[in-house]
Amino acid sequence: MIRSLLAIILAVSLFSILPARADYPERTISMLIPFGAGGGTDVPGRFFAAEMEKILGQNIVVTNVSGAGGTIGATQLSKAKPDGYNLGFMPVGTTTTQPHLKRTKYNADSWVPICMVSQGPFYLVVKKDSPIKTVEDYIKQAKSGKGLKFAGAGPGSMAHVSSLTLDKKLGIKAKYIPTKGGGAIATEIDGGRADATTWFSDFDTKFGWRAIAILDSQRSKQHPDVPTLKELGHDVNVSVWFGFFAPKGTPDGVVNTLSTSCEKAVSTDTFKANMTKAKRLIRYMPTGEFGPFFREAFKLNGELLKEAGLIK
Numbered sequence: 001m002i003r004s005l006l007a008i009i010l011a012v013s014l015f016s017i018l019p020a021r022a023d024y025p026e027r028t029i030s031m032l033i034p035f036g037a038g039g040g041t042d043v044p045g046r047f048f049a050a051e052m053e054k055i056l057g058q059n060i061v062v063t064n065v066s067g068a069g070g071t072i073g074a075t076q077l078s079k080a081k082p083d084g085y086n087l088g089f090m091p092v093g094t095t096t097t098q099p100h101l102k103r104t105k106y107n108a109d110s111w112v113p114i115c116m117v118s119q120g121p122f123y124l125v126v127k128k129d130s131p132i133k134t135v136e137d138y139i140k141q142a143k144s145g146k147g148l149k150f151a152g153a154g155p156g157s158m159a160h161v162s163s164l165t166l167d168k169k170l171g172i173k174a175k176y177i178p179t180k181g182g183g184a185i186a187t188e189i190d191g192g193r194a195d196a197t198t199w200f201s202d203f204d205t206k207f208g209w210r211a212i213a214i215l216d217s218q219r220s221k222q223h224p225d226v227p228t229l230k231e232l233g234h235d236v237n238v239s240v241w242f243g244f245f246a247p248k249g250t251p252d253g254v255v256n257t258l259s260t261s262c263e264k265a266v267s268t269d270t271f272k273a274n275m276t277k278a279k280r281l282i283r284y285m286p287t288g289e290f291g292p293f294f295r296e297a298f299k300l301n302g303e304l305l306k307e308a309g310l311i312k
Contacts, residue, residue: 033062120200174196
């Protein structure tokens, strides 16, 4: 009896002198963005990081590691310690297409998808004075002797994926013209060397282009007059999304805390205002939903690239 009592007293004493386990997070968090500062991924990523800082109560240091379609930064993050203090803000291309094309050291199993933050559909666009007025015109030109030229970023980019998807769903074959992206695509379209491309919702204000359809199942509030491909009889959905990721092995409790914090971050007035100003659409998807969504996108994009002969 005395020995048992002494054992209990000793255990209580030892417990009392041990440091209390801190709740996550207890220190600065690193968030890697695998593209350069000021780019298409960096802008929403920094908006998001600013809100997450307030909610988590810790500084978030954003680090840009660019190169090779985002794969250099993503590879670095995949090797980081999975303790909740090494996180990444990455787009669909880096996470679901580049691994197939470049045989990266990371794949779908390298990550714990925490949440989706933003998603925006692509628009099928042409030069303002293009004779292609409708999707039917687009199909007819592709099947004509003249053919159809589609400009986009390099092989495996989301513009390329959208072109391949359109070819498959519309029963056509467009000639793909790879460029360095951005302004180079505009040069091809405006110079008449390419007939079409897919772009974000700022296609009109940024380049003065005209949209003939949206690659989504529902019309956009930003461009309500642009028909969906689905309502035109073609079930095509291609979007660019950005998500928050952690390396594989990150504790479930940490992931759940981050996922819940994500929802709060994207709901703040500041985040909404910043995203609206940048013409970006917000879409939150919690970890339980985002995980399966991500894995399906990884699988489907791999199959699409394989069918196109880009991978074996």
